[in-house]
Amino acid sequence: MPETESAGEDAQALSRDVSRRRFLKLIAVGGGFAAAGALGGKFLFEKLAGTPEDALNPAPGQRRSWVMLIDLKRCDGCGVCTAACRKEHNVPAGQEWIKVYQVRNDDGSSYFLPRPCMHCENAPCVSVCPVGATFVRRDGLVLVDHDRCIGCRYCMAACPYDARYFNWGGAAELTPEERALYRPEYPLVHRRGTVEKCVFCAHRADQGQLPACVEKCPMKAIFFGDAREDAVSNGTEVWQLSKVLRESAGFRFKEELGTKPRVFYLPARRD
Amino acid sequence: MPETTPEIEAEIDHLLAPVRHWSKRFLAFIGCLAAVVGWGAYAYSVQLREGLAVTNMRNTVLWGVYISNFVFFIGISHVGALMSAILRLTHANWRKPVTRMAEAITVCSLAVGAAMPLIDLGRPDRILNVIVYGRLQSAILWDFVSISTYLTGSLIFLYLFLLPDTALLRDRLRGVGRFRRWLYTTLSIGWKGTSGQRRRLDRSIGIMTILILPIAISVHTVVSWIFAMTLRVGWDSTIFGPYFVAGALFSGVASVLMAMALFTHFYKLQKWITPVHFRNLGLILLLLDIVYIYFTLNEYVTVSYKNETTEAQLLSALYGGEFAWIFWSVQIGGLLIPAFILAIRRTRTTLGIIVAATLVNVTMWLKRYVIVVSTLATPQMPQPWGAYWPSWVEWSITAAAFAGFVLLFALFSRVFPIVSVWEVTERHPASETTPEAEAVETEAGG
Numbered sequence A: 001m002p003e004t005e006s007a008g009e010d011a012q013a014l015s016r017d018v019s020r021r022r023f024l025k026l027i028a029v030g031g032g033f034a035a036a037g038a039l040g041g042k043f044l045f046e047k048l049a050g051t052p053e054d055a056l057n058p059a060p061g062q063r064r065s066w067v068m069l070i071d072l073k074r075c076d077g078c079g080v081c082t083a084a085c086r087k088e089h090n091v092p093a094g095q096e097w098i099k100v101y102q103v104r105n106d107d108g109s110s111y112f113l114p115r116p117c118m119h120c121e122n123a124p125c126v127s128v129c130p131v132g133a134t135f136v137r138r139d140g141l142v143l144v145d146h147d148r149c150i151g152c153r154y155c156m157a158a159c160p161y162d163a164r165y166f167n168w169g170g171a172a173e174l175t176p177e178e179r180a181l182y183r184p185e186y187p188l189v190h191r192r193g194t195v196e197k198c199v200f201c202a203h204r205a206d207q208g209q210l211p212a213c214v215e216k217c218p219m220k221a222i223f224f225g226d227a228r229e230d231a232v233s234n235g236t237e238v239w240q241l242s243k244v245l246r247e248s249a250g251f252r253f254k255e256e257l258g259t260k261p262r263v264f265y266l267p268a269r270r271d
Numbered sequence B: 001m002p003e004t005t006p007e008i009e010a011e012i013d014h015l016l017a018p019v020r021h022w023s024k025r026f027l028a029f030i031g032c033l034a035a036v037v038g039w040g041a042y043a044y045s046v047q048l049r050e051g052l053a054v055t056n057m058r059n060t061v062l063w064g065v066y067i068s069n070f071v072f073f074i075g076i077s078h079v080g081a082l083m084s085a086i087l088r089l090t091h092a093n094w095r096k097p098v099t100r101m102a103e104a105i106t107v108c109s110l111a112v113g114a115a116m117p118l119i120d121l122g123r124p125d126r127i128l129n130v131i132v133y134g135r136l137q138s139a140i141l142w143d144f145v146s147i148s149t150y151l152t153g154s155l156i157f158l159y160l161f162l163l164p165d166t167a168l169l170r171d172r173l174r175g176v177g178r179f180r181r182w183l184y185t186t187l188s189i190g191w192k193g194t195s196g197q198r199r200r201l202d203r204s205i206g207i208m209t210i211l212i213l214p215i216a217i218s219v220h221t222v223v224s225w226i227f228a229m230t231l232r233v234g235w236d237s238t239i240f241g242p243y244f245v246a247g248a249l250f251s252g253v254a255s256v257l258m259a260m261a262l263f264t265h266f267y268k269l270q271k272w273i274t275p276v277h278f279r280n281l282g283l284i285l286l287l288l289d290i291v292y293i294y295f296t297l298n299e300y301v302t303v304s305y306k307n308e309t310t311e312a313q314l315l316s317a318l319y320g321g322e323f324a325w326i327f328w329s330v331q332i333g334g335l336l337i338p339a340f341i342l343a344i345r346r347t348r349t350t351l352g353i354i355v356a357a358t359l360v361n362v363t364m365w366l367k368r369y370v371i372v373v374s375t376l377a378t379p380q381m382p383q384p385w386g387a388y389w390p391s392w393v394e395w396s397i398t399a400a401a402f403a404g405f406v407l408l409f410a411l412f413s414r415v416f417p418i419v420s421v422w423e424v425t426e427r428h429p430a431s432e433t434t435p436e437a438e439a440v441e442t443e444a445g446g
Helices: A001-047 A080-089 A125-130 A154-158 A178-179 A212-216 A243-249 B008-020 B024-050 B065-076 B078-089 B093-119 B137-174 B179-189 B195-226 B240-266 B274-306 B309-319 B324-344 B350-377 B392-415 B435-445
Strands: A066-071 A100-104 A110-115 A134-136 A140-144 A222-224 A231-233 A238-242 A263-266
Touching: A066 A231, A066 A243, A080 A110, A110 B195, A125 A134, A125 A154, A134 B093, A140 B137, A178 B274, A178 B350, A212 A222, A212 A238, A212 B024, A212 B350, A222 B078, A231 A243, A238 A243, B008 B392, B024 B392, B065 B078, B065 B195, B065 B240, B065 B350, B078 B093, B078 B137, B078 B195, B078 B240, B093 B137, B093 B240, B093 B274, B093 B392, B179 B309, B195 B240, B240 B350, B274 B309, B274 B324, B309 B324, B309 B350, B324 B350
Parallel strands: A066 A263
Antiparallel strands: A066 A222, A100 A110, A134 A140, A222 A231, A231 A238
């Protein structure tokens, strides 16, 4: 009975085929789930752990990528930057948006460390803000919307650089004239119960001017510029950022935390 | 209640007595508590007028006792879930006279605890921004969601177990004001104790028992994550979730023990709340104490061994510096001494257990204070240590928080029976053992 035999073979082949098809289907479905899981996981990770951008490799379509470079060898700790900043933004008493620390080495020597806001790419303050009052602008600036801030101070707890300050007292509301002046880029007036910090002089950067601290620094120690142009300037000199970072052992403060600051330093001593 | 005997009637009468009659002494007590709360409200009005400048929090130590109180009160709220869910699931029938207290503690402490971060806000007028602009990436949002879910769940839980008692109050309480008549009638939603109603109640309780557990665990986990999601030394810890959950249950059980002692004394509940209840909960407290010691060892031994630069700064402040007195009070007064009191049979008396519970509660508040303040005070830039000691406004609001908690709890015990009447007067010899019978059983076993 050849016919029956072949029918049997057919049936066998069919069942083999079906099981193979089922197997392939299973693989496809499983793979689909795995891919969806991986994508979802990646999405979640990026949402939670910040975007993998970098100041020196800005995203395509990003027009500007502001960065600061501070040459610690030049800083003599005079504090003119802090005063210039205070004047520029009418910074409230008790706050130093750019603060000059004196760091003592074990051998007794010391150097000065000016600390503006680091405008981190992976900013812990932005991650923890419950209401999105602190945000990252397209050009990398981390700003605070004082109309939205609820004053929980979680961003201050999260900032590893103590760059944020709170308006503990003062007026709670703005007058109409003050309101007309206010922009997150230009926080000239300050409201009680909200968080403040260095804004990289966003209002000046938008007009092609250097920040107040850069302009006033008598030692010409602070540089500012656009990482996309690979150039920073202190008003008199223009340096190629990548070159100076490479040649003069540039670094970022607390690099190991993964916050990816937009502020670079050149070491205080050439050891 | 299907069948009733004169004995049961007398029990019901006794348990409803605090609800039936508000003594002068009680009114005076309520008055004192209300005065403290009123003083706290005045302090808060000063803070609203002047801003947080009237606190002693500053840019370095930017959170203080408000956040410590928050963690403390949310912590003790966990006991409701433990007593009513875990002990129910494990068929520990001795729980019945004390679960109502635990559930009331949960609701009262959640209400007070949830108010604390709002009092800490710089802009309480913008609180709705959390809903309007809420960002799911923020641990504060996780807290907002899980605490409000837990509060809702705990209210449902409390209410389900309260339902048959509200009917009892509706039927038996004469001569109370119109408001309370209306309250009992409304809350009892036509409860008659028919078998159909009982079945539906049992099923609802069964569902809530399972639901409340993951919610409760999530609450203190995300409270701890507020801290653990930062890069701060002392907070940047992987075990903060379970560490905080254990601490929450630990201080929660201690709170129930203190409440048991006070209510047994003032409402004369010796017939229902016996030394066995103290002993059983005392042993649970001992277990949680050991768990907490274990977590504490994990937390500090690992970082001390490596002694990384910034960790070393904080550790030296905790072990022998500014915070040493608090740190060692917690470890010795709050963990070791209670462990010995509870472990040694001779000291594990009702009085000993109450002393241990009090020690635990006081030091667990200190523990939360030291977690919040010591980390923030540790310099993360080249600068001196941050200084902090609460101002009069902060102390006043803290005192008001505790007074408010006791006030809510005391009022609850005068509007509803603090012991679940329908559960303790139930007589089903076939399926359930009476507390007395079980007491004998457990005594024999122990």
